[in-house]
Amino acid sequence: MNQPVELQPDETFVLNVGPQHPATHGVLRIKMEMNGEYIVHAETVVGYIHRMHEKMGEIKTYPQFLMNLSRLDYLGAMGYSHCHALCVEKAAGIEVPKRAEYIRVIMVELNRISSHLVWLGAFIMDLGGFTPLLYTFQAREHILDMMERITGARLTYCYIRFGGVSRDIDDQFIQSARDFMPYMRKELVKYHKLVTGNIIFKKRLIGMGHISPEMCRKYGASSGVARGAGINFDIRRNEPYSVYPELEFEVPVYDGCDNMSRYMVRMDEIEQSLRIVEHALDQLPDGPVMPKKAPKNIKPPAGDYYQATETARGTFGVRLVSDGSTTPYRMKLRSPTYSNMHLFDEACKGLMIMDAMAMMGTLDLVIPEIDR
Amino acid sequence: MILTLTILLAVIIAIAWAAFNAAYLVLAERRGAGIIQRRPGPNINGPFGLLQPPLDGIKLMAKQLIIPDGADKFMYISAPVLVMCPAIMSFVALPYSDWLQAQNIDVGLLMVFAFASMGTMGIVFAGWSSRNKYSLMAAMRSVSQAVAYEIPMIITALTITLMAGTTNLDAIVAQQSENFFHWNIFPLFGETHNILMPFSFLIFFICSMAETNRAPFDLGEAEGELVAGFHIEYGSMGFGLFFMGEYANIVIGATLATIFFLGGWSCPFGLFPGVWWFLIKMYAIIFTIIWIRWTFPRTTIYGLLNLSWKILIPASLVNLLLTAGLMKVF
Amino acid sequence: MINYFREIFSGLWSLFVGMKVTFIEAFSPKVTVSYPYETLKMCDAYRGHIELIENENGDPNCVCCMSCVRACPSGCISLTGEKPEGGKKKVLTSYNLDFTKCSLCSACVEACNFNAIEHSKEYNLASRNKEDFHFDLLARLRERNQ
Numbered sequence: 060m061n062q063p064v065e066l067q068p069d070e071t072f073v074l075n076v077g078p079q080h081p082a083t084h085g086v087l088r089i090k091m092e093m094n095g096e097y098i099v100h101a102e103t104v105v106g107y108i109h110r111m112h113e114k115m116g117e118i119k120t121y122p123q124f125l126m127n128l129s130r131l132d133y134l135g136a137m138g139y140s141h142c143h144a145l146c147v148e149k150a151a152g153i154e155v156p157k158r159a160e161y162i163r164v165i166m167v168e169l170n171r172i173s174s175h176l177v178w179l180g181a182f183i184m185d186l187g188g189f190t191p192l193l194y195t196f197q198a199r200e201h202i203l204d205m206m207e208r209i210t211g212a213r214l215t216y217c218y219i220r221f222g223g224v225s226r227d228i229d230d231q232f233i234q235s236a237r238d239f240m241p242y243m244r245k246e247l248v249k250y251h252k253l254v255t256g257n258i259i260f261k262k263r264l265i266g267m268g269h270i271s272p273e274m275c276r277k278y279g280a281s282s283g284v285a286r287g288a289g290i291n292f293d294i295r296r297n298e299p300y301s302v303y304p305e306l307e308f309e310v311p312v313y314d315g316c317d318n319m320s321r322y323m324v325r326m327d328e329i330e331q332s333l334r335i336v337e338h339a340l341d342q343l344p345d346g347p348v349m350p351k352k353a354p355k356n357i358k359p360p361a362g363d364y365y366q367a368t369e370t371a372r373g374t375f376g377v378r379l380v381s382d383g384s385t386t387p388y389r390m391k392l393r394s395p396t397y398s399n400m401h402l403f404d405e406a407c408k409g410l411m412i413m414d415a416m417a418m419m420g421t422l423d424l425v426i427p428e429i430d431r
Numbered sequence: 432m433i434l435t436l437t438i439l440l441a442v443i444i445a446i447a448w449a450a451f452n453a454a455y456l457v458l459a460e461r462r463g464a465g466i467i468q469r470r471p472g473p474n475i476n477g478p479f480g481l482l483q484p485p486l487d488g489i490k491l492m493a494k495q496l497i498i499p500d501g502a503d504k505f506m507y508i509s510a511p512v513l514v515m516c517p518a519i520m521s522f523v524a525l526p527y528s529d530w531l532q533a534q535n536i537d538v539g540l541l542m543v544f545a546f547a548s549m550g551t552m553g554i555v556f557a558g559w560s561s562r563n564k565y566s567l568m569a570a571m572r573s574v575s576q577a578v579a580y581e582i583p584m585i586i587t588a589l590t591i592t593l594m595a596g597t598t599n600l601d602a603i604v605a606q607q608s609e610n611f612f613h614w615n616i617f618p619l620f621g622e623t624h625n626i627l628m629p630f631s632f633l634i635f636f637i638c639s640m641a642e643t644n645r646a647p648f649d650l651g652e653a654e655g656e657l658v659a660g661f662h663i664e665y666g667s668m669g670f671g672l673f674f675m676g677e678y679a680n681i682v683i684g685a686t687l688a689t690i691f692f693l694g695g696w697s698c699p700f701g702l703f704p705g706v707w708w709f710l711i712k713m714y715a716i717i718f719t720i721i722w723i724r725w726t727f728p729r730t731t732i733y734g735l736l737n738l739s740w741k742i743l744i745p746a747s748l749v750n751l752l753l754t755a756g757l758m759k760v761f
Numbered sequence: 762m763i764n765y766f767r768e769i770f771s772g773l774w775s776l777f778v779g780m781k782v783t784f785i786e787a788f789s790p791k792v793t794v795s796y797p798y799e800t801l802k803m804c805d806a807y808r809g810h811i812e813l814i815e816n817e818n819g820d821p822n823c824v825c826c827m828s829c830v831r832a833c834p835s836g837c838i839s840l841t842g843e844k845p846e847g848g849k850k851k852v853l854t855s856y857n858l859d860f861t862k863c864s865l866c867s868a869c870v871e872a873c874n875f876n877a878i879e880h881s882k883e884y885n886l887a888s889r890n891k892e893d894f895h896f897d898l899l900a901r902l903r904e905r906n907q
Contacts, residue, residue: 074564082655096732119834122868124834126834130864184655186655187649187654187727189464193468193470197469197792200792207804207806208804211880217866226806253783256775256778257776257778257779258773259776263728263730263731413731469789469792470791471791722783722784722787726780727776
């Protein structure tokens, strides 16, 4: 213990953050080389909950694998099932009734709101404020109750089927969704009062955690990270799918490249999602929610198919290579958080550990979705 | 002989009072957080959850005290004691009424501040001896924070001393006791007509929050990045002592604010004895601190230091100068 | 200089605005349910583990077509059936659910064409033994009938 220590003028030490650490929201590990409180170099280590979803996709039949998609991202499960369903439907040529497609969009957008609400609460908890988390969970509870009544689950929905959805929505759901809109808008005003205007919060967000558009392009970042850097890219607009071309919404873009921009993008997205749900409820057509002859055995013709959607966390892509059998030859899931997270290594250099954690909060990481 | 016994009894009562407050403020904090977050909080054990603190204490005591491998044992064990003891010692000098005080000390104000500064030493000991990088960083933060916030706090206390002309806490209260508007916080009717007093109170309030490592200044235990801060390696009653020390320090801060600015036990209407008024004022301040904790996010370490060095220290210095000037004029 | 003071005062003001929000919330009613003392009813669509459905004679509806076994993504259902002497239909002799693997996806219920299985509304499932979650659904059905 009493050996002489050779001190270097800029001596660094390695801080191991995670795999169990309150700020990483799961089992992400970050090896940080620190100089005092400043980060010199950081390296994210993933793979602690790798569950081989892609391999499972290759050995399971299409309807069997559909259930796995809800397990990627436990907060925004609906968007991932939607993408997979769209891809397989495109491959196998399954027609989706209009009403089913509208219901899917309503559910996906509600799920996006609930996902953003959890992000908001967890992000502020990273900054040390605990109470907003409970408030966002109260609002989220309304969404979960609505969705549970229809889908039967609160997180892992398994609601979308090839060709439609498993259950039709009823008047009670429509009514509660309509009642939810003014409630949520009021809640948003409350969050802005409690959080956005707060001087401590502003000081920690404005101008902190710079992520340039070049860096976003380099790493393939999407969602609030890219849109917070001024890149106007939203799959719903740029490569329209489903019924999004028929719905009115705006893509919020801020070009501050800092934590505040990313935060504001997500807050505005909640508002835009409310608009989409409202509009979709107005336009909701009548009809069946599954095609007359729902396909039992799905065997897409041999080929290479790709479908991307905008999930709560960014651009999610499913690449499907079919050899004409009941199981895919290759199933590649392009998860948005995996790309977003790798920004962290580069963007956190020179930041203090507090600001680096705040920046990581704005990336909206969900670890099971990174590891798949 | 009888005098010695009385003093001994008074000291024991002071210790009991500190420990009681520390234990039940934890409950108050958790219930308060529950109320703000629209949930009940701990309400199962006993009526209103009143048995929660003793049960928590038993649970903590029943746990094994694990000393990390390679830790500096002596410092590791002495750190929680060093946090709790000075806090209890300060209670000896604090007057709760003209008759309810363990020992009337002429330099009571100095004594309280002297002991309050010692708490930081315990935190540094804990952070350094735990042999954990997180706790070391937390300890370093705590030191810079304590240094930065003790200065404006003591300068503000100096302002009060200047006005009162004494460091005896009893005497400071006695000067404000004439009626409601003679409290130091009300500027216009007091003897000095010092219009800066509300600002002094604000500075003192912010500093006492920062001194006691309370949110939004709880950088020493920032769970978001440093997991649990300086007490990360502590379990069992070691952790319990840190916790109690923190709350005892809050009580000291609130008591001092009451004595300096809110007229101590002087009562505006005289409905009940002065000591009750004192407690009402003190707990009002404590609940405000709890309320603040559950509202705001945490500041950054440089934001915290900026606030102290750029705003609070100049403000308190200006305040001291102007007060001295006003004293001369009136 | 003016900006310096403006920042201080606008900052202070924003803190008071935030405190007002939590103050109002503090006087709003509670939204939680204290769980073991109060419980919520599960909605109709809730997906618990599966249970067999009986016909009016008290026998299971199941005809051992194995479509639930094939549909299950995790392979947690195993069932056997045999033809009784002189009978035409297969009769279910055992129906085992390995709940440790089940992910409550509802694929088996949807695959069933004979209205033989449904989701239960049970959610209070906790145990220290893995074996407690190997359900013998046929035995559970008989237990229910008694």
